[in-house]
Amino acid sequence: MVTFMKDTVNISVFRFDPLSDKEARFDNYTIPARGLRTVMDALMYVRDHKDGTLAFRSSCRQGRCGSCAVHFNGRYGLACEMPLSEGKNQVRPLAQLPVIKDLVVDMERFWEKYEAVKPYLVRSSNDAVLSLRKRLEMDKLFDCILCGACFSACLMTGKNPDFHGPAAYAILNRFLLDDRDALREQRLALVKGENGVFRCHQMFNCNEACPKKIYPSENILEIIKIID
Amino acid sequence: MKEFDLIIVGAGAAGLRAAITAVRKNLRVAVISKVHPLRSQSVVASGGLNAVVENRNGKNGETAGDRDSIQTHMKDTLDCGYGFSDIPALETLVRRAPSVIKDLERWGCLFTMESNGSYALRRMGASSFPRTFFAADKTGLALMHTLFEQCIRLRQNKDVQLRFFEEWLVLKLLVLNNTVYGVIAMDIISGNIELLSAKSVIWASGGFGRIYGRSSNATINSGWGLAVPYYAGLPLKDMEFVQFHPTQLSGSHILISEAARSEGALLLNRKGERFLSSYDDTKEAMELSPRDRISRNIRREILAGRAVDASCVHLDLRHIGAKKIQERLPGIRNLCKTFAGLDPLRYPIPVTPGQHYMIGGIDTNERAETAVKGFYAAGECANTGVHGANRMGGNSLLEALVFGEIAAESAASYIRKKHIKTPGNTYYINVFTEEKKRIENLLKQKGNVSIADIREKLQRTMDEKAGIYRDGMGLVEASRTLWELNNMYKADLKLDGRETRVNYSLINAIELKGSLDIADAVIQAALKRNESIGVHFRNDFPNFGGRPRHSLLSLWKGKIRIRFVPVNTNEVPGIKGLWSRL
Numbered sequence: 001m002v003t004f005m006k007d008t009v010n011i012s013v014f015r016f017d018p019l020s021d022k023e024a025r026f027d028n029y030t031i032p033a034r035g036l037r038t039v040m041d042a043l044m045y046v047r048d049h050k051d052g053t054l055a056f057r058s059s060c061r062q063g064r065c066g067s068c069a070v071h072f073n074g075r076y077g078l079a080c081e082m083p084l085s086e087g088k089n090q091v092r093p094l095a096q097l098p099v100i101k102d103l104v105v106d107m108e109r110f111w112e113k114y115e116a117v118k119p120y121l122v123r124s125s126n127d128a129v130l131s132l133r134k135r136l137e138m139d140k141l142f143d144c145i146l147c148g149a150c151f152s153a154c155l156m157t158g159k160n161p162d163f164h165g166p167a168a169y170a171i172l173n174r175f176l177l178d179d180r181d182a183l184r185e186q187r188l189a190l191v192k193g194e195n196g197v198f199r200c201h202q203m204f205n206c207n208e209a210c211p212k213k214i215y216p217s218e219n220i221l222e223i224i225k226i227i228d
Numbered sequence: 229m230k231e232f233d234l235i236i237v238g239a240g241a242a243g244l245r246a247a248i249t250a251v252r253k254n255l256r257v258a259v260i261s262k263v264h265p266l267r268s269q270s271v272v273a274s275g276g277l278n279a280v281v282e283n284r285n286g287k288n289g290e291t292a293g294d295r296d297s298i299q300t301h302m303k304d305t306l307d308c309g310y311g312f313s314d315i316p317a318l319e320t321l322v323r324r325a326p327s328v329i330k331d332l333e334r335w336g337c338l339f340t341m342e343s344n345g346s347y348a349l350r351r352m353g354a355s356s357f358p359r360t361f362f363a364a365d366k367t368g369l370a371l372m373h374t375l376f377e378q379c380i381r382l383r384q385n386k387d388v389q390l391r392f393f394e395e396w397l398v399l400k401l402l403v404l405n406n407t408v409y410g411v412i413a414m415d416i417i418s419g420n421i422e423l424l425s426a427k428s429v430i431w432a433s434g435g436f437g438r439i440y441g442r443s444s445n446a447t448i449n450s451g452w453g454l455a456v457p458y459y460a461g462l463p464l465k466d467m468e469f470v471q472f473h474p475t476q477l478s479g480s481h482i483l484i485s486e487a488a489r490s491e492g493a494l495l496l497n498r499k500g501e502r503f504l505s506s507y508d509d510t511k512e513a514m515e516l517s518p519r520d521r522i523s524r525n526i527r528r529e530i531l532a533g534r535a536v537d538a539s540c541v542h543l544d545l546r547h548i549g550a551k552k553i554q555e556r557l558p559g560i561r562n563l564c565k566t567f568a569g570l571d572p573l574r575y576p577i578p579v580t581p582g583q584h585y586m587i588g589g590i591d592t593n594e595r596a597e598t599a600v601k602g603f604y605a606a607g608e609c610a611n612t613g614v615h616g617a618n619r620m621g622g623n624s625l626l627e628a629l630v631f632g633e634i635a636a637e638s639a640a641s642y643i644r645k646k647h648i649k650t651p652g653n654t655y656y657i658n659v660f661t662e663e664k665k666r667i668e669n670l671l672k673q674k675g676n677v678s679i680a681d682i683r684e685k686l687q688r689t690m691d692e693k694a695g696i697y698r699d700g701m702g703l704v705e706a707s708r709t710l711w712e713l714n715n716m717y718k719a720d721l722k723l724d725g726r727e728t729r730v731n732y733s734l735i736n737a738i739e740l741k742g743s744l745d746i747a748d749a750v751i752q753a754a755l756k757r758n759e760s761i762g763v764h765f766r767n768d769f770p771n772f773g774g775r776p777r778h779s780l781l782s783l784w785k786g787k788i789r790i791r792f793v794p795v796n797t798n799e800v801p802g803i804k805g806l807w808s809r810l
Contacts, residue, residue, distance in 0.1 A: 019729075037480075048680030052724030052733030057267070060446040062482045062563060064369060065267040081566050100417055101730040107264070115384070120377035121336030132345045135338060142338050142363065142370050146266055178336065 004033035004086060011042045011089040013054065017101050024099075026090070027051075039072050039091060040080040043103075056103035063211065066147035069094055070103055076149040076209035094152035110148045113164040117172040117190060121181055128180035141174040141219070143212040150216050153209035155201065162195035166206035166216030169197060173219035176226065192227045200224075229656060230424045232258045232391075234639050235411055237398050238432035238453065240268035241368070241625055242607025244375040245632030246430050246639075247390060251382050253640040256389040258424060260413055262397045262448065262735075265376050269434050269446040270628065273368025274485030274559065275352060276360035277629070278622035279325035296357040298322045305623060308354035308518045309616020310762045312466075312776045314796040317594040317612040321623070324630045329361055332629075337374040338363050340556065350490045350556075352621035354518045360622040365487045365559040368625065393424075397452075397735060400663050401429065401460040401603075404651050408603040411456075412663045416735060419728030421667065423660045427648045428602040428639040431457055431590060432632060435608035439747040440583035440694075441687030444476050444483035454609050455742030457590055458749065463599055463782040465591035465611040468754035468764050471619050472696050473584030474522040478540040480567050481582045484560055486621040488545060489515040491556055495522070496542040496576065497534040503541070520618045520763045523581040527696050530580075542576035581696060585624060587615045587763065588750070591780060596635035602648070604638050606631035613778065613796065617762025667728065670737055675720035679736045682713050682721075683743065690747055694754055699767040703755040710748050717741060749788065753779045756790045 008030050016024035031045050040061060047054045057067040061080045068079040071092040079091070097105040150166035151157050157165045164172075172191065175181050191197045197220050206216040234250050236243045239261035250257045261268070280298050301322045306313050333339070339361050340348045351358040363370035383390045395416045402409040402425075410425035433453025437445030458464060474495070475484040489495075495515055497503040504510040507525045510517040526541050536542055545553060545560075550573055553561055564572045590605040592598050592612050598605055606612075607628040614627055693706035717740065724733040759773040760766050776795040781788060 017730075047732060049678065052679065052722075052736070053731060055730050055732055057263075059263055059267045059448045060269065060272050062272065062480075063566060064272045064366075064559075065263075065446065067263065067267045104417075104730060115380050118381075118384070120381040122381070123334065123336075126334075129345075130338075130341075132341050132343065135341050138338060139364075142366070142373065145271070145369070180336070 004036075006086070007033055009033045009036060009042060009084055009089065011046065011084070011091065013043070013046065013102070014092040015054075015102050016099050018099060037083060038080055039070065039082045039084060039089070040068055042084055042089065043079060043091070055101040064145060066145035069147035069149040069152070069211070071095065071152070076153050076211075078147060078149075078211045081211060094148055096152050096154070096158045097148070107148055109161075110151050110165070110167070113151075113168045114146065114171060117164060117168045118183055118187060119168075119171045119175065121175065121178060122183045123180050124182035130178065130180055134177050134179050138174050138177050140214060141170060141177070144170055144214050145212060147211065149209040149211060150206035153205040155203055155205060156199050160195055160199055163199050164191065164196070166210075166220070169200075169223060170214050170216040170219045173222055176223065188223075188227055191223065197223050197227070230258070230422060232256050232424065232426040233643050234258070234428045234430065234636075235260060235424055235426040236430045236432060237261075237411065238268070238434055238607070238609070239265035239392070239394075240270035240432060240434050240607060240628065241273075241372060241375065242434075242628035242632035242635075243430070243432035244372070244379055245629045246432060246606060246636040248375065248378055248382065249633045249636035250640065251388050251390045253636070255640060255643065258391050258393060258426070260393040260396045260398055260411065260424070262395060262416065264394050265379075265392070266372060267448075268372065269449055270625070271369045271372045272446065272483070273371075273625050274365045274483065275487045275490070276350060276362030276367045276622050277325070277328065277371075277626040278352070278355065278359050278620070279329045279361060279626065280322070280359055281326040281329050281361075296359055298325070300356050301325070301359060304355050305614065305620050306616065308620040309618050310772075310776070312613075312616030312762065312778070312795050314594070314613030315798050316796060318614045320594045320634070321612075321614045321627060321630050324633075325626055328626060328629045332371060332374055335374045335378050338370050340364055350487065351516065352486055352490050353516045353522075354513070354620045355516075355622070360490070362487065364555070365485050365557050371625065397738065398456055399667070399738070400659065401456050402659060403460040403600050403603070404655060406599070407601040407648070409651055412660060414667070414728065417730055419731065421664055421728065423656055425650070425656070427643045428604070430596075430635045430639055431603070431605040431609055432607045432628075432635075433609045435586045436743075436746050437583045437586060439686065439743050439750065440690045441684070442476070442481050442582035442691050444473055444481055444582060444584045450739040450743050451746035452739035452742030454589065455746050457603070457605070458745065458783060461600070461783060462603070463591045463780045464588060464749055465613070465778050465780055466617075466753070467588035467749045467781055468757050468779060469587035469615075469617055469762060470583060470694070470750060471519060471585040471587055471763050472523040472581045474519055474526055474581050475543050475579040476582040476584070477563065477568055478537070478578040478580050482563055482567050483584065484543060484563070484577060484579055486519070488543060488557060488560055491552060492548050493543050493545045494547075495526070496544055497529050498536050499534065503529050503534065518618055519621065523696050524765060526581050536578060540578040540580040543579045544576040545572045546574065546576065585619055587611065587617070587619055588753070592631070594634075595638045596631050597638060602639070602642055602646075604635035606635040616776075616795075617764065667734070667738075671723065671726055671728070671734060673721045673723045673737070675722050677716045677720045678722050679733065679740055682717055683740055685709065686713055686743060686747055690750070694747075694751055697765050697767055698754055700755060701768075703751050706751050707748065707755070710744060710751065714744050717744060749781055752788050753781050753790060
């Protein structure tokens with residue numbers, strides 16, 4: 001557990017309302033350190049005791065629901081999981097997605113790309129059986145909570161609006177691994193075009209951003225191998 | 229005004245399951261949720277779902293052999309719930325359980341497998357056999373993804389009318405002449421308030437654990453979700469039955485799933501003793517005893533001064549071994565590392581009981597029907613009566629899926645059969661104007677007491693006075709505190725921001741009212757039940773009165789009315805007369 005040396009913690013939070021603000025700013029808050037541990041704790045404190053209009057999403061507060069992905073002190077992660085530091089604490093919204101207000105971004109493009117890879121099982125036959133081997137290979141992939149951190153960290157999603165992004169490809173690979181699935185060829189056709197998996201430049205930003213250690217770029221490589 | 233056949237409020241396990249069935253029955257469906265479906269509390273559910281299924285190898289799990297049966301599943305649930313289960317609902321639950329597993333499997337849910345390729349089963353507390361299907365310790369996540377994926381699949385079909393209203397908060401349920409007509413809801417992002425009319429409404433708003441501070445629930449489970457139908461006059465059943473889970477991470481109250489004990493974790497006191505053996509009601513089943521008993525005995529152990537660090541005990545997983553933990557409890561290991569800074573392979577986990585599940589909720593029967601025509605409820609916000617006075621692990625996800633599906637079936641046949649007369653535009657205009665006015669007035673509040681202050685006082689009151697052990701005196705005090713907090717809310721609330729668009733101060737203010745009123749319902753029901761049974765333990769009435777009865781609480785002209793009705797014990801073949809021996 002983190003124990004702070006000082007009685008207070010400083011946190012700097014990105015604030016922006018595109019409808020009323022000309023430009024974005026950082027608001028600085030000094031808050032009591034007692035009982036605080038994570039970035040989420042601090043954000044909650046600010047909203048509860050400093051400014052009730054601070055906009056951010058939260059739900060499960062245990063790294064399971066994917067609501068609270070943010071950019072904190074230079075890296076992406078879940079606000080509810082990342083510990084505050086003794087020194088600088090800077091929170092920014094996810095990149096590549098339009099800011100609605102403060103830390104709340106419009107996730108629509110992220111969901112749209114996810115849905116585009118047909119993220120659902122269509123059985124090849126009613127009694128198709130999942131093998132234990134495939135099940136174990138997929139084990140890590142169902143940890144994905146679709147928080148959007150990898151999508152924001154990716155350099156390609158910003159440049160190319162048609163690129164599906166790391167999360168969508170990781171999910172796609174989950175279905176490619178499933179030996180019950182009937183859409184294999186369709187799925188591959190969807191992503192082998194010029195804006196598909198080959199656009200990935202293997203910068204591994206997604207791997208670093210992923211709070212659940214899914215390693216999306218490895219999944220992208222696996223898909224590339226299948227297509228090649 | 230937007231028009232639909234069916235509105236589903238809530239997009240957790242029950243809501244999504246209802247949506248799948250409803251669109252398959254060709255209904256025009258709207259699903260309203262204040263968060264994206266995958267941000268629902270259901271994704272946190274860990275342990276699994278109970279079902280007695282013949283798996284593809286032709287027999288049940290290895291240790292169960294062919295001895296388990298739906299009668300045993302029923303008997304276990306009934307015993308765990310102290311005979312308070314409504315038999316018709318319970319029978320529906322266990323009989324439909326196998327088809328729930330089949331559906332999930334068909335849709336691709338990644339259940340954990342044994343080395344022979346059959347589905348693994350674990351034995352949860354109070355179960356006679358291993359019958360809980362699971363996906364490691366992340367069953368809820370696996371299952372919610374599966375349900376959401378199927379919703380996407382349906383939605384990509386052009387003929388299907390399934391619309392999600394994500395990040396919309398329902399403000400009011402429209403009930404007139406005991407018939408439902410729709411809801412008024414607010415888009416949290418744009419701030420627009422709209423009336424959505426429908427022939428039928430399914431309520432699946434989930435639990436309301438956040439009326440407590442020490443709770444494993446998501447912060448979204450404020451109680452507002454249940455308050456909306458409560459204000460519309462829906463009776464609430466068994467509100468005093470609040471389940472406290474024995475093992476939550478000390479401090480953060482993050483749940484350490486029963487899956488841990490199911491895989492062999494031990495509960496130890498300061499001296500390293502398995503203290504459950506020194507209490508009569510847990511000495512047989514030990515760590516797999518019903519939750520209410522373990523929670524109470526942990527409290528006793530703490531009060532007797534045998535706690536670790538003043539207020540917790542140890543949950544020891546070390547002997548289970550790295551391989552099994554990585555395979556079956558990886559989520560728990562990660563939670564401990566992230567939120568307690570310890571590795572359960574090397575150290576025991578400090579745990580303490582806390583609020584976990586609300587047995588109480590909207591009074592429904594085995595067809596998910598309620599007191600209002602066209603209005604159905606499913607999942608944690610409902611009380612079908614299956615859990616009785618103490619819920620058995622592995623039955624809540626099951627209940628959400630079984631009754632989510634049934635609610636959609638009931639709604640579909642109601643819509644098809646009944647000629648539903650709409651109340652006319654004047655009614656809609658009046659309720660809409662009135663509701664908009666209410667929100668505008670709330671936005672004008674310029675008092676001195678912050679939302680957080682009221683919420684914190686409420687949560688502390690509930691933790692202290694309506695916890696595992698309660699008594700009349702404490703509950704009366706709690707009731708008075710709540711009355712004061714309610715007055716503060718009305719007269720002196722401080723609200724930031726003056727518009728409806730992305731204003732979380734407003735959202736929190738709206739929901740806080742629901743928290744206060746639902747907490748009061750819990751307290752009044754707890755005060756009225758002068759006996760101890762299951763999760764409800766009154767220090768001043770430590771014995772059971774002898775007759776299983778449900779409490780029914782409702783608002784009548786602004787006042788709370790409570791009455792008791794007998795548990796539905798209509799006999800079912802195979803377990804005849806079972807409850808009467810209790």
